[in-house]
Amino acid sequence: MIWSLQENFMKIPLKINLANIPTPVQKNKFEGCDFFIKRDDYTGVELSGNKIRKLEFLLADAKKRKSDYIYTCGGDQSNHARATTIASTALGFKTKLFLWGNKNQRKDGNLFLNDIAGAEIEYLTKKEYFNVNSIMLEKKRLLEKKNKSAYIIPSGGSSNLGIWGYINFVKELNEQIDLSKIKGILLANGSSGTAAGIILGCAILGIKMKVFPVNVLLTEDEVRSDIENLVYGCIDDYKLNVKINFSNLEILDGYSKEGYKKISKEKISLIKELFSETGILLDPTYTGKAFKAFYDNFLKNKKKTNILFLHTGGIFGAFAKKKNYLD
Ligand SMILES: Cc1ncc(COP(=O)(O)O)c(C=O)c1O
16 A cells, blocks of 8 residues: 555656645534534635645646646636636736636626736636637637647646646645544535545545535536546556545535525525634635535534535635625
8 A cells, every 4th residue: 555655646747836735624613513624725815725736736737838828717706717817927827718707797706816917818608618628729729820828727727637736635634634533525516626636645545535525517427427537537647556446436416506606595694604603704606505515414413523624715706796695
C-alpha cells in the first residue's frame, strides 16, 4: 500500500501555489448535533472555494504552454469562472468567459468580481451553452489566426489534470484527522471533478470513506458517468497504479428540484438557521442544497454524525440572491 501511495504521489503534475491550504477542519454543532466541517470556503477570500485547488494545476499547465488567454465557461454566477478570472489575471493571462445567462442583468456577486477584474465575457443562451466546448474551440482557432494562444479550461475545471486538486485534498485531510473515524464525506456536485478527485485520492491512500455527492446540475446517471470518466481518465493519463471500484460512491439525488439557478424557501430558511447558530454561510446554488441533504440524511434529530460536510465555497452567489435571503 505504502509503496503504491508513494509511487502514485510521485506522479503529481506541476502546480502553482494559489490556495490557502491546508484549510481547517472544524467541530461544530447544529440543532444539538455535533458534526465536522472541512472549510474549503477558506481557500482564499477572492479565490474562495473548491475551484482554486484545481486551478493550481490547470494554470501551471497554461503557464508552461505560454498561453496568452484563458478561456473557461459556466453559469453567470459561476464560482469557477470568478476564481479563474482572478487567479489568471493575477498571473498575467487575459481571461475570456463564456457564460450561460442574460447579458443585460445587474452585475452582482461573482459577475461583479469578473467585471472589475477585467474579464471579457460572452453571454450564451441555455441552448447555445450546450455547445460551449465547441464554441470555445472555434474561438480559440480564430485567435490562433491572430498569432495568440488560448488555454481552454472545461466547466468547473474538471479535467483529468484538474482533479489532482482533490486527490491532494484527501492526503491533506488524512493528515488532519483520523479518517478511520469518519464514515463519509458529503459535498455539492456540479461538474463532478471534486467528487472524482476525492474518490481517486481515497483509492490511492486506501481510505474506505463513503463519498456522497449531491447533484445540483446534472442527473444522477450523468454524474456517475462523469465521475467514472474523470477517474479512469486520470488513471490512464498519469499511469497510476491503483485499483478502483465505485462501491463507496453514493449520489444523493433530488436536492435541486427547484433548478440549478434557484433555491427553495425551505432551503433558504435552513441556510439562515445554520448561519445564525454557527456563523457558517452557505451559497444558494451548491452548498445550501448539499447541506439540506446532509441535514435530512445525517444530522436531523441526531446527537452526532461521523459524516463530514465539505464546504466548497460559493459565498459570492449569496450576494447575487440577497432578495431570497432577505424575504
Ligand atoms: C461552491 C461550489 N461547490 C461545489 C461545486 C461543485 O464542484 P464540482 O464542479 O467539482 O462538482 C462548485 C462548482 O461547480 C461550486 O462552485
